[in-house]
Amino acid sequence: MNKSKTKFVILGLLSEEALTGYEIKKIVDMRFGFFWNESYGQLYPELKRLAQKELISASKPKEGSARGKTRYFITQKGISALEIWLSEPVETESVRLEILLKMYFSNGIKPEIMKKHITEFSISHQKQLDMLNMFQQQLLSVEDLHSNHGDILSVIDFGQKVYKAYIDWCEETTIYLESRDEK
Amino acid sequence: MNKSKTKFVILGLLSEEALTGYEIKKIVDMRFGFFWNESYGQLYPELKRLAQKELISASKPKEGSARGKTRYFITQKGISALEIWLSEPVETESVRLEILLKMYFSNGIKPEIMKKHITEFSISHQKQLDMLNMFQQQLLSVEDLHSNHGDILSVIDFGQKVYKAYIDWCEETTIYLESRDEK
DNA sequence: CGGCGCATGTAACTTGTTACATGATTCC
DNA sequence: GGAATCATGTAACAAGTTACATGCGCCG
Known part of the structure; x- marks a missing residue:
């Protein structure tokens, strides 16, 4: 049982270009x-495991130095593994939205508190929407004509639609809470 | 450091009515x-911990039987803990949507495969939307006039908006993939 | 040469899932 | 009495976070 998807994040990114662990994290x-x-x-542990299983290969430059950038490349075996995963059914996601938990139980507290939570939630997602x-x-x-960013634009579009929602x-909900406030 | 929210799910639900562990899971x-x-x-372990800390209290009927329903009640201490949590800022959620990961890396595979994933994703969320x-x-x-389901209706509304998105x-995206298909 | 950002790595820990064991109750 | 479902519980495992240690390389 290997449910972790870290593996495929690595393989997917390396399928586009060779990267270091640090660069993967940044992306x-x-x-x-x-x-x-x-x-x-x-x-980092997953990179080592994948290298050991030869789904990726490491290039360690700077012989003799204790530590140095290790850049990883995908292998043919890695490309195959990535393609197999891409073809498999998508697993149902499990989301956990603390704000809905609080909203559900907010009957007992003052509406202003919940209103404040929602304002903060809205602001932070507006920021993320701006970035998208x-x-x-x-x-x-x-x-x-040559670059094909269509798939990436679709992913961005998902974020835009959901954040707008x-x-x-x-x-x-702010309006609703204000009306509840007046009682 | 106690980051788990299980505690508050329990306290929140028990603040409305006394429940058994099994009933909590069902809800x-x-x-x-x-x-x-x-x-x-x-x-179950969390219920025991909360009982031990006296945020909830257990009623064990049927003396002498090895196992029996244990119904839990919230205590005053538990109500306070719930209210404190409700007042604290909402922690930023971390979502993991495998479908977007696949979409992002789908350049290498046939558009039909991704189209199939999306169709399944759509159907399963349409079902959940119907239930909502x-x-x-x-x-x-x-x-x-007496029941106040407003907060719960707001939570449902969130689900409806997001699932519509x-x-x-x-x-x-299906239309986009079909256009890509034609090339 | 001091600080900062780049870069790698891991140990200790917390969190969460799964699979299984067991018993109670209900309904046919 | 047997099947289904209600109900409790946990051990073993998998997944994920955090905090820390270490060193490199450049710039002022």
Whole structure:
């Protein structure tokens, strides 16, 4: 049983270009931030395991130095493993939204508290939405006949749609809480 | 450091009515399914810990029997703990959507495969949306001047908005993949 | 040469899932 | 009495986070 997806994050990114563990982490944080995350504690051990299983290969430059950048490349075996995973059914995601838990139980507390939580939730997602919009613009401006960013733009579009839904809900719910407030 | 929220799920539900561990699990599965989940492996030990800390109290009927239903009640101490948590800032959620990971890396595979994934994703969320709609109707029909389901209806509304966004994205992305297909 | 960002790594820990064992109750 | 479902519980495992240790390389 290997349920962790870290493996495929690595293989997927390496299928585009050779990277170090540090670079993988940076890309996941910046590009996947709104739908995925990985920690060093998962990444580095997994890189070693994948190298050992020859799904990726390591290039260790600077002979003789104790530590140095290790850049990883995907192997043919790794590409196959990635393709197999891509073809397998998507596993149902498990989301945990603390804000809904609090909303569900908020009967006992003052509406202003919940209103504040929702305002903060809205602001933080508005920020993330702004970042997605910027990233989208960036990709669109670079686009030409040869580059194919379609898939990435689709992923961004998902985030935009969902975050808009979040923000709409926040607005609506704030109004509801204000009406409850008046009682 | 106690980051687990299981504790508050229990306290929140017990603040409405006394329940057994089994009943809590059922409620979480049915009512919170779209934004939360708990397993017995978390629930039962946590119930014991909370009872030991006197945030809840257990009623063990049927003296002399090896096993029997244990119904739990929230205590004043438990109510306070719940209220404190409700007032604390909401922690930023971490979502993991495998479908976006696959979409991001789908360049290498045939568009039909991704299209199939998206169709399945759409169908399963349409089903969940139908269930939310039903639950909403149920609550609205029962509603009278005395019952206050507003907070629960807000939570349902969140699910409806987000799932609609999911399904919209699926439609749009299917069309995009079909256009890519034609090349 | 001091600080900062790049870079790798891991040990200790917490969190969460799964599979299984067991008993109680209900309904046919 | 047998099947299904209600109900409790836990051991073994898998997954994921955090905090820390270490060293490199560049810039002012």
